Amino acid sequence: xxxIAIPVAASSLILSLAGCGVLGATGxxxxxxxxxxxxxxxxxxxxxxxxxxxxxxxxxxxxKKVAALxxxxxxxxxxxxxxxxxxxxxxxxxMIDNGxxxxxxxxxxxxxxxxxxxxxxxxxxxxxxxxxLAEGPIDAYISFDNELVGEVQGRTLLExxxxxxxxxxxxxxxxSPTDPNAGQFKQGALDELEGQVTIAKSYDTKDWKPxxxxxxxxxxxxxxxxxxxxxxxxxxxxxxxxxxKALEAAGVTELPPITGQDAELAAVQRILxxxxxxxxxxxxxxxxxxxxxxAVARVQGRDIQFDALTRDRVDSPTQQDIPSQxxxxxxxxxxxxKDTVVAxxxxxxxxxxxADYEEECAAAxxx
Ligand code: BGC
Numbered sequence: 405x406x407x408i409a410i411p412v413a414a415s416s417l418i419l420s421l422a423g424c425g426v427l428g429a430t431g432x433x434x435x436x437x438x439x440x441x442x443x444x445x446x447x448x449x450x451x452x453x454x455x456x457x458x459x460x461x462x463x464x465x466x467x468k469k470v471a472a473l474x475x476x477x478x479x480x481x482x483x484x485x486x487x488x489x490x491x492x493x494x495x496x497x498x499m500i501d502n503g504x505x506x507x508x509x510x511x512x513x514x515x516x517x518x519x520x521x522x523x524x525x526x527x528x529x530x531x532x533x534x535x536x537l538a539e540g541p542i543d544a545y546i547s548f549d550n551e552l553v554g555e556v557q558g559r560t561l562l563e564x565x566x567x568x569x570x571x572x573x574x575x576x577x578x579x580s581p582t583d584p585n586a587g588q589f590k591q592g593a594l595d596e597l598e599g600q601v602t603i604a605k606s607y608d609t610k611d612w613k614p615x616x617x618x619x620x621x622x623x624x625x626x627x628x629x630x631x632x633x634x635x636x637x638x639x640x641x642x643x644x645x646x647x648x649k650a651l652e653a654a655g656v657t658e659l660p661p662i663t664g665q666d667a668e669l670a671a672v673q674r675i676l677x678x679x680x681x682x683x684x685x686x687x688x689x690x691x692x693x694x695x696x697x698x699a700v701a702r703v704q705g706r707d708i709q710f711d712a713l714t715r716d717r718v719d720s721p722t723q724q725d726i727p728s729q730x731x732x733x734x735x736x737x738x739x740x741x742k743d744t745v746v747a748x749x750x751x752x753x754x755x756x757x758x759a760d761y762e763e764e765c766a767a768a769x770x771x
Contacts, residue, residue, distance in 0.1 A: 442477035539722045561681075579643075581608045613646075
């Protein structure tokens with residue numbers, strides 16, 4: 405996928421447009437008359453529940469933003485597919501049948517969903533791909549810089565290994581092969597790791613499920629030997645949890661460095677205790693709020709705002725030059741918990757620093 409990332413410029417332009425009153429209540433695009441006012445319905449399709457971000461952040465943040473943008477008149481029709489691509493197809497069809505005004509889609513299977521995207525398009529319903537790049541004729545895409553996520557994981561792991569040596573054996577626990585992000589995370593990490601360490605085992609994890617990662621890790625331990633594993637590149641926090649369970653079940657007390665992604669609360673606490681070495685913090689408000697703005701702008705015919713929100717361009721296997729926004733990411737370690745998830749209001753200190761973590765919280769300056 406080609407990336408032209410200028411997310412900061414895009415969001416500051418939005419702020420300045422809003423400040424100038426260009427985004428007035430009646431819309432002001434110049435080249436399209438608004439088709440709808442605030443009485444609109446947005447379909448939101450999210451992929452799964454095994455990882456906490458969707459229920460805890462993406463869905464509620466998105467809903468709140470749609471309400472704020474529509475004077476509390478806009479509705480969000482929400483469905484979660486629970487990692488089942490067939491179920492998501494049914495949910496997508498139901499939204500088309502219900503005549504929602506726009507669909508924001510985080511695909512379980514980016515390829516398999518293309519037919520459904522085409523049906524929505526034929527019914528005159530724009531589709532915005534959310535987080536994962538769905539195939540088929542989408543109007544726009546909002547995500548993070550997913551290759552950078554993998555690069556950050558790989559680079560931070562190498563730093564922790566003291567640059568690593570070719571003798572260091574690493575296990576790679578990648579995401580679901582139906583998710584194009586998983587391939588990008590993997591590629592970004594490999595760009596850093598290849599030639600520096602030995603990738604002793606590499607798995608693509610069905611449905612991104614922590615229990616599948618745990619089973620794969622148990623197999624890797626059997627084959628390589630727990631003591632011979634220098635580090636684990638786990639693509640997200642849920643799977644890092646599964647990896648840790650497998651290592652502990654094998655009697656490992658000194659865990660090797662294990663990466664993650666998503667800044668899940670349990671992972672932030674594991675980072676404090678040293679069980680998990682790092683995560684990647686991705687600003688859910690930036691992604692979900694921008695998605696809500698794009699969806700509402702599209703329905704209301706505010707083309708200037710829509711264009712300003714989607715100034716990057718990416719290609720999918722079925723479409724070129726998709727208007728996009730790619731938000732940047734940051735490595736999360738014990739050193740910057742305060743400056744990232746706490747500063748952004750993702751977790752109040754009281755959620756992280758429960759009784760079990762008092763000492764670690766004090767050491768990390770989180771009191
Ligand atoms: C998302 C990750 C998430 C994973 C599993 C990916 O597409 O970008 O944040 O952990 O899916 O749901």
